[in-house]
Amino acid sequence: MIGKRMREDVDIQDPKRYARGVPHDVFRYLRRNAAVSWHDEEDGRAGFWAVVRYRDLAAVSSDWRTFSSAWGSTLEEMTPQELAARRSMMDLDPPAHSRIRRLLSRGFTPRVVRAYEKAFRLMTRELLSEVLARGEFDLVEAISKQIPVLWLCEHMGIPRHMSDRLIEWTDRMLVGDSDPEYWEDRSDPDCRFAPFGSPAGLEAFQYAAELAAERRARPGDDMISLVLQAEPGGEPLTDAEFNNFFTVLMIAGQEASRHSISQGVLALMERPDQMRRLRDGSAELMGRAVEEIIRWATPIYHFRRTATRDVEMAGEQIRRGDKVTIWYISANFDEAVFDDPYRFDIERRPNPQVSFGKGGPHFCLGAALGRLQVKVAMEELLPRLSDLRLSGPVERLQSNFIHGIKRMPVRTVAG
Numbered sequence: 001m002i003g004k005r006m007r008e009d010v011d012i013q014d015p016k017r018y019a020r021g022v023p024h025d026v027f028r029y030l031r032r033n034a035a036v037s038w039h040d041e042e043d044g045r046a047g048f049w050a051v052v053r054y055r056d057l058a059a060v061s062s063d064w065r066t067f068s069s070a071w072g073s074t075l076e077e078m079t080p081q082e083l084a085a086r087r088s089m090m091d092l093d094p095p096a097h098s099r100i101r102r103l104l105s106r107g108f109t110p111r112v113v114r115a116y117e118k119a120f121r122l123m124t125r126e127l128l129s130e131v132l133a134r135g136e137f138d139l140v141e142a143i144s145k146q147i148p149v150l151w152l153c154e155h156m157g158i159p160r161h162m163s164d165r166l167i168e169w170t171d172r173m174l175v176g177d178s179d180p181e182y183w184e185d186r187s188d189p190d191c192r193f194a195p196f197g198s199p200a201g202l203e204a205f206q207y208a209a210e211l212a213a214e215r216r217a218r219p220g221d222d223m224i225s226l227v228l229q230a231e232p233g234g235e236p237l238t239d240a241e242f243n244n245f246f247t248v249l250m251i252a253g254q255e256a257s258r259h260s261i262s263q264g265v266l267a268l269m270e271r272p273d274q275m276r277r278l279r280d281g282s283a284e285l286m287g288r289a290v291e292e293i294i295r296w297a298t299p300i301y302h303f304r305r306t307a308t309r310d311v312e313m314a315g316e317q318i319r320r321g322d323k324v325t326i327w328y329i330s331a332n333f334d335e336a337v338f339d340d341p342y343r344f345d346i347e348r349r350p351n352p353q354v355s356f357g358k359g360g361p362h363f364c365l366g367a368a369l370g371r372l373q374v375k376v377a378m379e380e381l382l383p384r385l386s387d388l389r390l391s392g393p394v395e396r397l398q399s400n401f402i403h404g405i406k407r408m409p410v411r412t413v414a415g
Helices: 015-019 024-033 054-062 080-086 096-105 110-132 139-144 146-156 160-175 189-193 199-217 223-229 239-269 272-279 283-297 367-385
Strands: 036-039 048-051 136-138 302-307 311-313 316-318 323-327 388-390 405-407 409-412
Touching: 036 316, 048 054, 054 311, 054 323, 080 189, 080 239, 096 239, 110 139, 110 146, 110 367, 136 139, 139 146, 139 239, 139 405, 146 160, 146 223, 146 239, 146 367, 160 199, 160 239, 189 199, 199 223, 199 239, 223 239, 239 272, 239 283, 239 367, 239 388, 239 405, 272 283, 272 367, 283 367
Parallel strands: 048 323
Antiparallel strands: 036 048, 136 409, 302 323, 311 316, 388 409
């Protein structure tokens, strides 16, 4: 092993471990004893460095020249041909990244996002009225998954009946290789040229191509039409760029909000005192609560960068070409930054959570939208939340990449 010698039980790779909950004890040990540590990969690949402290994550995030995204943002290793076919804005550095980000940023400014709130709130109310009338349901399937995907369909001009397919493709791509419930056979060589090497990625690419052909023939005022008509840097998006844009937006438009809503609801149900304070509190308190929910949820455990030069960090020598992972789940619970980090506190301030990134070109473009979706969902759910009770065990995703709850059965009780 390169770097400091780890305890035998220090394992941040095994997806099964995360199905039991975040291994906070392991990340705490690493922050204190091996802030930058080398981990051999279990499938014989080269291995990777894990960066777990807040200040080091911020340094990596802001220095894209040293820590590049151009070799991919996940641990998977790809040939140049595979990477070229699958490269999205997540896998680009400036200026190529900036070209596509400028195109999309117009749809995610704070002003534009604020304009979404009325329609989004109405959509959320209609959904909650229908679901809560059932009396017993899975909160993840019926609410957390539906709130973001319904918005996504509305603003991409996608028929609502496709919402279940968007959810299915996202689940299969992100955890189809780690959680048996979503397992898919990825042995087809053609899958190597699709997002995450997934058959679901091929299906999403095909649907994106169909949408592009339809909107080019009959453009509307939806986001897809606007993107296809735009020419960032004087050039329209290529077919491959559009396919990857569609897939990234499909995933990013669901994951952060879905898992933040689920974990926020669970945290409040387990802490009735905090629920009461939030329900009776001010808009300012809701804003702080949203930040705490997003910190607590940390929907993406880590992203990968690749070192472009030899560099020293935390006493370790990272070599050019090494994979470097930055662990948001650890930085968001770093005792050097967050007082009593394992306490869920809706009044926490300051709260410089890094679930949307920490500076640099890859700070989440949809951060304002994610905050809005969580805020509206909490505001609309709060009056009803005290009438909900868990009716079965909470099940978590088996993944070291996505921090999510996949099942949360609840029932309504008399107020």
